[in-house]
Amino acid sequence: MLSLIQLLDDEKCFKVVRELRWPNGVDCPHCHAPYVVKQGRDDTQRFRQRYRCLNCQRKFDDLTGTVFARHHQPLRQWVACLYLMGLNLSNRQIAHELGLNEDDAQDMTRSLRQGVVDASTTPTLAGTVEIDEVYLVAGHQGQSDLVKKNPVQDADGD
Structure with missing residues (x-):
């Protein structure tokens, strides 16, 4: 049977990672200078490009500073995991589909979710903001008199 991971192409x-990460050309993830030169390919992943910054002289590659960096799973596993997360599959199902143990699938999904949180910015509200009212009853433990409903008064006002 053909698995999803077999359909993905490392190259x-x-x-896609390069295009999404650097739409205007590669820049250094350390100093953000656009002056970089290619420095060959990774020994274990032949499509993973290496670079050297001419400004700060530091070396980096396509995945440096991303959620995919410093993990033993190949990039195609991460891409497939993202796809399966988008289908709302459980970690157990993702592990089964990718041929991973459940702990590895759990670590991958946790890292990907945390990467989304880290990349998100806190929204800034401006102008007129309308908020629906909220009524909370919780938090009155031991103070039952505060949450009792008012007794219904008699029709004659007693």
């Missing part, structure tokens, strides 16, 4: 995965 295309790295190409």
Whole structure:
């Protein structure tokens, strides 16, 4: 049987990461200078490009500073995991589909979710903001008199 991971191409995965990460050309993740030169390819992942910054002289590659960096799973596994997360599959199902143990799938999904949180910015409200009212009853433990409903008064006002 054909698995999802067999359909993914390493070269295309790295190409997409580069295009999404650097739409205006590669810049250094350390000093953000646009002056970089290619420094060959990774020994274990032949489509993973290495670079050297001409400004700060630091070396980096396509995944440096991303959620995909410093993990033993290949990039195509991460891309497939993202896709399966988008289908709202459980970690157990993702592990089964990718041929991983459940702990690895759990670590991958946790890292990906945390990466989304880290990349998100706190929204800034401006102008007129309308908020619906909220009524909370919780928090009155031991103070039952505060949450009792008012007794219904008699029709004659007694």
